[in-house]
Amino acid sequence: MTGTYLGMPAFPDAAREAVRDEVLRANLRHATHTIRDKRARAVAELEDWDRLRAAGKAVKDHTLAHLDRYLLQLEAAVTAAGGTVHWAADADEANRIVTELVRATGEREVVKVKSMATQEIGLNEALEAAGIAAYETDLAELIVQLGHDRPSHILVPAIHRNRGEIRDIFAAEMGDWGRPAPEGLGDDPRELAEAARLHLREKFLRAKVAVSGANFMVAETGTLVVFESEGNGRMCLTLPETLISVVGIEKVIPTFRDLEIFLQTLPRSSTAERMNPYTTMWTGTADGDGPSVFHLVLLDNGRTDTLADEVGRQALRCIRCSACLNVCPVYERAGGHAYGSVYPGPIGAILSPQLRGTGSEIDATLPYASTLCGACYEVCPVAIDIPEVLVHLRERVVQGGPVTREGIRVRIRPADGHTAERAAMRAARLLLDRPDALRAGERLLARARRLRPRRLPGPGRAWTDSRELPELPERSFRDWWAAREKAAREKGARP
Amino acid sequence: MSAKEQILARIRRALPEPRPDADIPRDYLQAHGARTPAETVDLLAANLAEYRAKVHRVDEDGIAVLLARLLAERGASSVLVPPGLPPHWLAAADPTRIHDREASTPYELDAVDSVVTGCALAIAETGTIVLDGGPEQGRRRITLVPDHHICVVRVPAQVVDSVPQALPLLDPTRPLTWISGPSATSDIELDRVEGVHGPRTLEVILLGAQ
Ligand code: SF4
Numbered sequence: 001m002t003g004t005y006l007g008m009p010a011f012p013d014a015a016r017e018a019v020r021d022e023v024l025r026a027n028l029r030h031a032t033h034t035i036r037d038k039r040a041r042a043v044a045e046l047e048d049w050d051r052l053r054a055a056g057k058a059v060k061d062h063t064l065a066h067l068d069r070y071l072l073q074l075e076a077a078v079t080a081a082g083g084t085v086h087w088a089a090d091a092d093e094a095n096r097i098v099t100e101l102v103r104a105t106g107e108r109e110v111v112k113v114k115s116m117a118t119q120e121i122g123l124n125e126a127l128e129a130a131g132i133a134a135y136e137t138d139l140a141e142l143i144v145q146l147g148h149d150r151p152s153h154i155l156v157p158a159i160h161r162n163r164g165e166i167r168d169i170f171a172a173e174m175g176d177w178g179r180p181a182p183e184g185l186g187d188d189p190r191e192l193a194e195a196a197r198l199h200l201r202e203k204f205l206r207a208k209v210a211v212s213g214a215n216f217m218v219a220e221t222g223t224l225v226v227f228e229s230e231g232n233g234r235m236c237l238t239l240p241e242t243l244i245s246v247v248g249i250e251k252v253i254p255t256f257r258d259l260e261i262f263l264q265t266l267p268r269s270s271t272a273e274r275m276n277p278y279t280t281m282w283t284g285t286a287d288g289d290g291p292s293v294f295h296l297v298l299l300d301n302g303r304t305d306t307l308a309d310e311v312g313r314q315a316l317r318c319i320r321c322s323a324c325l326n327v328c329p330v331y332e333r334a335g336g337h338a339y340g341s342v343y344p345g346p347i348g349a350i351l352s353p354q355l356r357g358t359g360s361e362i363d364a365t366l367p368y369a370s371t372l373c374g375a376c377y378e379v380c381p382v383a384i385d386i387p388e389v390l391v392h393l394r395e396r397v398v399q400g401g402p403v404t405r406e407g408i409r410v411r412i413r414p415a416d417g418h419t420a421e422r423a424a425m426r427a428a429r430l431l432l433d434r435p436d437a438l439r440a441g442e443r444l445l446a447r448a449r450r451l452r453p454r455r456l457p458g459p460g461r462a463w464t465d466s467r468e469l470p471e472l473p474e475r476s477f478r479d480w481w482a483a484r485e486k487a488a489r490e491k492g493a494r495p
Numbered sequence: 496m497s498a499k500e501q502i503l504a505r506i507r508r509a510l511p512e513p514r515p516d517a518d519i520p521r522d523y524l525q526a527h528g529a530r531t532p533a534e535t536v537d538l539l540a541a542n543l544a545e546y547r548a549k550v551h552r553v554d555e556d557g558i559a560v561l562l563a564r565l566l567a568e569r570g571a572s573s574v575l576v577p578p579g580l581p582p583h584w585l586a587a588a589d590p591t592r593i594h595d596r597e598a599s600t601p602y603e604l605d606a607v608d609s610v611v612t613g614c615a616l617a618i619a620e621t622g623t624i625v626l627d628g629g630p631e632q633g634r635r636r637i638t639l640v641p642d643h644h645i646c647v648v649r650v651p652a653q654v655v656d657s658v659p660q661a662l663p664l665l666d667p668t669r670p671l672t673w674i675s676g677p678s679a680t681s682d683i684e685l686d687r688v689e690g691v692h693g694p695r696t697l698e699v700i701l702l703g704a705q
Contacts, residue, residue: 030684030685031685035685045527046527048524051524055522055523058518058520065514065517067506067510068503068507071502071503087497087498087499089501089502093498138682139680139691156681158682163683189684189686189688193680193688193691197691197692201692204601206601223667229691230678231691231692232692234672234693238670239601257662257663258519260658260662263662263673274621275618275622277677277678277679278674279671279672279673281670286628289636289670290635300498300501304505304506304509305505308508404505404508407501407508
């Protein structure tokens with residue numbers, strides 16, 4: 001992953017800073033509660049939600065099991081439709097490919113659709129180093145970019161900013177990037193959105209090159225799909241002459257028909273709407289409609305290593321809806337920045353340490369950034385058992401064991417200097433210091449209890465052989481936490 | 496080894512052989528509820544309105560007058576016209592017709608007030624209209640850059656109940672745009688604001704026997 005987040009303190013330290021920030025916590029609390037309540041209503045409208053969820057899980061698992069076949073099929077279909085496919089094993093390679101493609105157009109600026117993959121590889125920084133300006137066009141990403149800040153939520157990247165802060169950022173920064181904010185700009189969301197519209201429109205109209213990600217790629221047809229709300233996606237995907245899409249290899253699905261599942265589950269899970277305002281689907285290039293040149297960069301960057309872990313690979317099913325963030329009592333207090341990666345919240349806690357390995361302190365501590373309450377699993381539209389993967393990754397950190405790094409099977413040693421133990425205890429303290437976080441954890445636990453597996457499958461099984469997963473709320477959260485972590489330490493200390 | 500060979504080799508090493516094909520359980524519903532065609536159209540109208548599209552109903556005889564009125568109310572002086580739009584739809588309208596041409600620059604499109612199109616189909620359960628670049632719809636950008644989009648849906652012929660019913664009717668080799676209400680953002684304290692970059696006003700005309 002990128003250097004953007006290098007030098008991040010370990011999760012508990014970053015989180016402790018965040019929980020002291022009252023403004024941040026209030027913003028986060030308001031946002032996560034609003035979205036999660038709306039989402040529950042949108043999901044309840046579909047009586048077959050559980051079946052859609054099972055089908056989505058099955059499609060993704062099947063695709064991952066045959067990822068080689070579907071990527072080759074996708075490549076052939078995109079090529080036949082007039083596109084060019086590139087493969088990138090890591091971030092540097094992807095950045096090099098995109099930089100060269102932009103250079104070849106002779107342009108010095110690109111417009112960008114919000115894309116986690118390009119954030120993951122630090123593309124904006126790489127382009128800047130090559131003298132190419134990359135403009136984020138999603139409103140929240142614009143706020144983040146103008147604020148010299150980092151995104152803190154998958155769906156609402158500027159969730160940590162309130163309207164007053166946004167006004168100040170626009171007034172101070174817009175002029176440096178293009179059209180300045182209007183004189184006397186107020187903090188009404190309408191006014192702020194209008195300022196963004198005017199500021200970005202001049203960029204859309206003159207842009208010759210756009211960079212995007214994609215939510216899905218259809219192997220059968222070579223179709224790419226982008227879900228969005230504002231229309232900035234449509235602007236970038238249709239006005240420029242050249243379109244470059246950087247997409248993680250796990251985003252492929254087999255058939256066009258499979259979209260019927262995700263077109264129903266993704267919008268309801270993420271923005272709590274029946275359907276997001278705009279979805280764009282394109283297949284290669286179309287005569288006279290949209291970009292005449294299309295490049296697809298298929299990105300590995302740790303995904304095949306994640307695939308090699310039979311418990312952890314389920315993280316690759318993620319469709320980035322962000323529902324797990326909004327129900328997580330730890331995310332709600334700590335905020336997205338504490339996770340030290342572009343993937344915050346529960347999914348970040350299992351994805352980042354797998355994509356990057358657990359070598360750094362932040363990655364070794366991420367598996368502890370959870371109360372294991374299970375709410376994230378309950379809401380996930382592709383049924384990723386995040387708690388199961390967290391426990392599995394804790395075991396790896398504490399005990400060491402086999403992992404795949406850059407395609408090579410290695411054994412990692414138990415974390416040095418009891419990093420994990422310290423991380424666990426500090427994370428525990430973080431929660432124990434916050435009675436409201438504790439209460440939220442307990443409440444969710446009580447609700448999610450019936451969903452917890454009693455035994456962990458796969459390599460985590462040894463851990464649960466002699467003990468069931470904790471029963472709650474017969475014991476207090478505090479006792480449970482202490483007992484769990486004690487058990488993990490004992491396990492880790494054994495030769 | 497090329498990156499492609501490297502990635503494919505890693506995938507194959509990560510997965511145990513043999514890898515039988517999985518059966519995908521497709522026992523989810525093809526539609527949520529049973530409706531008459533008229534009820535399906537009503538649901539489309541209700542869901543479009545809930546997402547802040549303005550909905551109108553009219554028959555073939557009334558469409559020219561309705562379109563003329565909507566464009567006049569908007570104060571439009573120019574209107575974009577896709578190549579296959581039935582000419583009589585705009586027979587009574589005043590604004591200057593601007594034709595959808597490949598050579599138009601984005602700046603030229605930005606100077607146009609309104610656009611009138613048909614659609615490929617509409618989905619009642621989600622309040623969605625789908626455009627596929629057909630002759631009544633034109634290029635994707637003409638429904639994007641102008642601030643006012645009027646979309647005509649033939650009812651009940653072009654309306655389906657659900658997403659699973661819509662996909663088999665669409666051709667993935669054509670560029671597809673799914674539109675559910677006007678452009679919107681909730682990025683500032685989750686307050687919904689309509690119209691960021693796409694048209695701020697979406698009007699949908701349900702065209703059919705009334
Ligand atoms: S892990 Fe599941 S709930 Fe979380 S973002 Fe991914 S798909 Fe959504």
